[in-house]
Amino acid sequence: MRESIHLKGRAPLFFVLWIILVLMGPRVAVAQAKTASEYEIKAAFLYNFAKFVEWPAPALADSKQAFNICVLGPDPFGHSLDDAVADKMVAGHRITVSRSPLPQDLPVCHILFVSSSQRLSSADLLNKFRGKSVLIVGESEDFAISGGTIQFVLEGNHVRFAINPDAAERAGLKISSKLLALAVVVHDSPTRDAERR
Numbered sequence: 001m002r003e004s005i006h007l008k009g010r011a012p013l014f015f016v017l018w019i020i021l022v023l024m025g026p027r028v029a030v031a032q033a034k035t036a037s038e039y040e041i042k043a044a045f046l047y048n049f050a051k052f053v054e055w056p057a058p059a060l061a062d063s064k065q066a067f068n069i070c071v072l073g074p075d076p077f078g079h080s081l082d083d084a085v086a087d088k089m090v091a092g093h094r095i096t097v098s099r100s101p102l103p104q105d106l107p108v109c110h111i112l113f114v115s116s117s118q119r120l121s122s123a124d125l126l127n128k129f130r131g132k133s134v135l136i137v138g139e140s141e142d143f144a145i146s147g148g149t150i151q152f153v154l155e156g157n158h159v160r161f162a163i164n165p166d167a168a169e170r171a172g173l174k175i176s177s178k179l180l181a182l183a184v185v186v187h188d189s190p191t192r193d194a195e196r197r
Contacts, residue, residue, distance in 0.1 A: 039077045041159045042139075042152055043084040046111060049135060049150065050090045052179035055110060056172045059133040060093055067093040070106045072125075073115030075099050103128050114138040114148070123147070126167075133172045145189045149173070153184075162186050 036044075046069055060067065067090040071077065085095040090110075100106045103125065114125060116139045126147045129136060137150040144151035144164040149171065151162045163183040168175050 037080070038154070038159060040080045040084075043077055043081040045152070045159070045161065046081065046113060046137065047084045047088060047095070049137070049179070050095075050111060052176040053135055053168075054174040054176075055091075055133050059110065059172075060091060063092065065093060065108075066096040067091070067110050068096050068098055068108060069111045069113065070109035071097065071099045071113050071115065072103055072106065073101060073118030076115055109134050111135045111137060114140070114143070116140045130170070135171070135173055136167065142189070144186050147188060150183075151186075160184070164188065 050067065050069075069081065069085065071081070075081075081097055085097060088095050098107055098109070106112070110133075112129065112134050114136065118125070118140075123146065126136065135150065136148050137152070138144075138148045139152040142151075144162045144167070147164070147167050149164055149167040151164075153160045153162060161183050162185070163175060163180060164186050165175065165180070166188045
């Protein structure tokens with residue numbers, strides 16, 4: 001039987017948006033006066049995920065190295081992601097955004113967003129990044145249960161997210177309890193556990 005992600009009883013949208021506004025600062029507060037699109041909200045989440053996740057020291061050892069957010073597959077963000085991270089830093093590293101339809105063409109990624117229209121299966125994709133300290137975020141059904149780290153889920157018009165701490169541990173990432181408190185926590189499906197044995 002497949003575990004499914006239920007988001008009832010989680011942090012209400014106004015609370016999640018309030019967290020984003022506080023963390024992103026006045027520029028986003030002005031932008032929120034207008035209705036934010038789904039991908040503007042997801043872009044803000046991607047930036048804020050970086051602030052609540054700790055990467056192992058070797059992943060950011062070079063002080064001149066950029067913190068890279070990668071988009072794999074067709075880019076649904078338009079300019080929203082670039083705008084969300086413009087002039088921002090993560091742990092003293094400037095943020096860059098890279099895009100590619102193929103995983104082998106991406107540079108070193110710290111966060112990898114997998115477009116829902118990406119053609120690789122979740123299993124193939126996750127195998128390509130096995131052993132690397134990458135926060136893998138997707139939006140396709142069962143992404144987190146299948147081994148992704150974070151999965152965006154739409155509930156009505158609200159963007160929520162699920163976190164798989166098993167995937168974070170495999171990647172050597174430490175996720176803040178504050179971020180976990182805002183998420184639905186899921187674990188690897190029994191099918192994935194069997195495949196890894």
